[in-house]
Amino acid sequence: MLKTHNCGELRTEHSGQTVTLAGWVNNRRDQGGVIFIDLRDRWGITQVVVDEQVHEQAHSAAEKLRSEYVAQVIGEVRVRPEGTANPHLPTGAVEVVAREIVLLNTSKTPPFYINQDSKVDETTRMRYRYLDLRRQRMQNNIILRHRVVKYIRDFLDAQRFVEIETPILFKTTPEGARDFLVPSRLMPGNFYALPQSPQQLKQLLMVAGYERYFQIARCFRDEDLRGDRQPEFTQLDLEMSFVQRDDVIALIEELMIQIAENVVGKTPMYKPFPRIRYYDAMEKYGSDKPDLRYDLAAVDITDIAGKSAFPVFVANAAEGKPVKVLRAPGMAKRSGTALRKLAEELETIARSAGAKGLAWVTLPEDESGEVKGPIGKYFTVDQVLEIVERTGAEGGDLLLFLSDKRETVWAITDVLRRHIAAELNLADPEVLAFGWIIDFPMFYWNEEEKRWDPSQHMFTMPMPEDLPLLDTDPGAARGSQYDLACNGLEVAGGSIRIANREIQEKIFPLIGLTMEEAREQFGHMLEAFEYGVPPHGGIASGIDRLVMVLAGEPNIREVVAFPKTQTGADIMAGAPSPAEPKQLKELHIRTTVDG
RNA sequence: GGGGUCGUGGUGUAGUGGUUAACAUACUGCCCUGUCAAGGCAGAGAUCGCGGGUUCGAGACCCGUCGACCCCGCCA
DSSP: OOOSSOTTOOOGGGTTOEEEEEEEEEEEEEOSSEEEEEEEETTEEEEEEEETTTOHHHHHHHHHOOTTOEEEEEEEEEEOOTTOOOTTSTTTTEEEEEEEEEEEEOOOOOSSOSSSOOOOOHHHHHHTHHHHTTSHHHHHHHHHHHHHHHHHHHHHHHTTOEEOOOOSSBOOOSSSSOOOEEEOSSSTTOEEEOOSOSHHHHHHHHHTTOSEEEEEEEEEOOSOOBTTBOSEEEEEEEEEESOOHHHHHHHHHHHHHHIIIIIIOOOOSSSSOOEEEHHHHHHHHSOSSOOTTSOOOOEEOHHHHTTSSOHHHHHHHHTTOOEEEEEETTGGGSOHHHHHHHHHHHHHHHHHTTOSOOEEEEOOSSTTSOOBSTTGGGSOHHHHHHHHHHHTOOTTOEEEEEESSHHHHHHHHHHHHHHHHHHTTOOOTTOOOEEEEEOOBSEEEETTTTEEEESSOTTBOBOGGGTTHHHHOGGGOBBSOEEEEETTEEEEEEEEBOOOHHHHHHHHHHTTOOHHHHHHHHHHHHHHTTSOOOOEEEEEEEHHHHHHHHHTOSSGGGGSSSOOOTTSOBTTTTBSOOOOHHHHHHTTOOOSSOO
């Protein structure tokens, strides 16, 4: 080893020891006769002091050092002179007096600051990702990610799970996301697909009798990117036999709590995690992955609004369209101009979610004041009081009225709620608010294709008591699906699977598959399921998103070592790139794009 | 496929149609024996993403294009 200690570990008790350190020059302060070098490695920073009169050779070597040069320092640890300790550094009580400095490598001037967390254009960061990753913030994130994955492996191993690898080259399926395809050289005209998740394979491992399987699995989906979505990502994928819904939920909840507390040092806001029915989540928050760090729930006032003098609400209520109120706490305290501007802004946001307009009233700050706003006059005092009581609103609140088709109101609730929370700084990145969403509908209606689409996947077991609904009212049937939301992100989702051939065969026609098509695409599954399938269920958790939320980072790229840009490109390496004609020929591929 | 924001020395920004494009920091050289956001002095560094257009005059305005980012669609 070119070092005996790392740059983060020396303390006063090492005083007097001769040590060898090696790392990067974080900073150099040249005082003339004495030079201070802050030497940095993964573990920290240690101040190296070089005195011209004591070690002339080391001093002249230190004069040539620059930022990010790689150097080895041999010297003696000593307690810093009285009054020169640096309380901001863990190693700040000591310094290493350099006897010898070996220049291991020079460096060009970096294109951005490595030694401070300042804003840098993301294109530049991506182009020099290896330098970006050298920065403290990124090292923290990448190492946190390692610790989370390590914790998961140890936790599940202790619970007698077996980690099993499944193929990356697999079979395309028509359902779900767009597949990444890989042409087969040995079978011209045929393609593998990269797995969107190891869903089928893990169920087959249950058939195979492993009972408790997990994998830290890379998954691929060829869809457009978002701040929380990359085309390739990592899932904790697991499956268990002889379990019911609450067994899987309890296991993952315990795992998440332990990760939060033991790895990140944050106690989740709610313990145990609340369980919210899908319909209630949509009614209150307009989202199946609500941010539970704040409440701001929409409240139904259809009955009151239906009796108001506002024609739109009366008409909507009569048609069965809900009228709901969303509180914007304290937002009515703004001045007239600021309030009008805010209302316009909120209306624009509401319209983007399908609203035709946005009605609002302001509550006075004191009892003698009056309710103001475009529709204030349509409500009687008693009606206003009833609304105030039902919503828990207080003086100075801005009340937003949402009324439309139920699904549209959900969408508006979601965007407004998140905007208000952002405006009021209610989403503290230090807080972790987990919550389960349960009782999802089995299917949602696909109007374009005139069929039911599974809301999770076709192997999701219906809730036992809803089995009869498959024949009578599939839209009302609930699945055994469970999703875990944290801070407005979906961080896990799973279900109990269908282990019964008759039930599975009822699902196919509902989702528009004939038995022939089902056999063609899932024959291996159906066949396997004839050989003694245990009842089983599982869950998958997006590691990237989980680490993102644990780290309090605003986007997924901050926790992926080498992420893709929004156009799916790797700016550093220049991927994707054209293939050589020879490669294409071998793969029996011709492109329609002119080279 | 659609909507939006941004693009100015290495980096981060300012620049409200009119001087030699400004500031901070980084960088280079010199000075300096207790600094740690070191300090002082001097210096170098910009075809204002690219291409058209409007104008007497464009970093700024318009159109296009490229790239990054945010969002909708999409993501079982």
